Amino acid sequence: MSTQPLLILGCGGFGRELAAWIAARDMPYAVEGFLDDEKPHAAGVLGPIRDHLPGEVHYLTAFGQGRARHQIRLQLEARGARFATLVSPDTMTATPLAGAANSIFLGACSISSSVALGEDLLIQGFAVVGHDVTIGTGVTISSHAFIGGHARLEPFCTIHPHAVVLPHVVVGEGAVVGAGTVVIKNVPPGATVFGVPAKVIVPGGE
Structure with a gap:
């Protein structure tokens, strides 16, 4: 199966769990890393969400709270991001x-x-x-x-x-x-x- 590059927004427990599921199962995405405002220098994190300029990848939020998922999507969509x-x-x-x-x-x-x-x-x-x-x-x-x-x-x-x-x-x-x-x-x-x-x-x- 061909895969598309994916950045996960949020590198907490759920974000890393999500990356593990994608790697373990037959899904059409390849996780390139994380974006996180609270842990911009953690392992696998490419930088903060707030300063990110979207590229030719797909995005997916990994937050337990639905309002946070919604707000982050709207912020990045306004900059041209595509969500998976x-x-x-x-x-x-x-x-x-x-x-x-x-x-x-x-x-x-x-x-x-x-x-x-x-x-x-x-x-x-x-x-x-x-x-x-x-x-x-x-x-x-x-x-x-x-x-x-x-x-x-x-x-x-x-x-x-x-x-x-x-x-x-x-x-x-x-x-x-x-x-x-x-x-x-x-x-x-x-x-x-x-x-x-x-x-x-x-x-x-x-």
């Missing part, structure tokens, strides 16, 4: 993923049919997304989470491992769903919910 979509070979999908710029779909996640995808997404291994789900920009869905059909995840919300969002439920912008939580009704924007069934433990307010 990384899809693990064992991803199962009935929805085209290529249009979800700066998004990462990791091992054995499952995306059903007619799913509306934003950009700057992180869908981790073994997460399951049902049919007709809407996933807003900057959403993070962690390992083994389940999103039921016709649910809507508003921008920048985070679904932690093993959480379940039932069909037709709306998770508001910037909300956080705790690990193992079962969400049976809409979650307010900015709220944090936890438990079975989900209860608000931090009110919204965004």
Whole structure:
């Protein structure tokens, strides 16, 4: 398989994990290095993000927070950067993923049919997304989470491992769903919910 050069934005644990996955699996990218504002002189880091002038490579953000992924993409796109979509070979999908710029779909996640995808997404291994789900920009869905059909995840919300969002439920912008939580009704924007069934433990307010 021919590969395209890739720079990873962020050289923390997730960035280096991402580079290791790309090297270990049959993916169409070759990591040339990292850019990082906090560690511009660390091993493998080619310099800071803030001063970078994009070249003939693709880029991918490696930040856990969806807002950070989104903001960095906008900054570099304004300078002419092109962003990759990384899809693990064992991803199962009935929805085209290529249009979800700066998004990462990791091992054995499952995306059903007619799913509306934003950009700057992180869908981790073994997460399951049902049919007709809407996933807003900057959403993070962690390992083994389940999103039921016709649910809507508003921008920048985070679904932690093993959480379940039932069909037709709306998770508001910037909300956080705790690990193992079962969400049976809409979650307010900015709220944090936890438990079975989900209860608000931090009110919204965004």
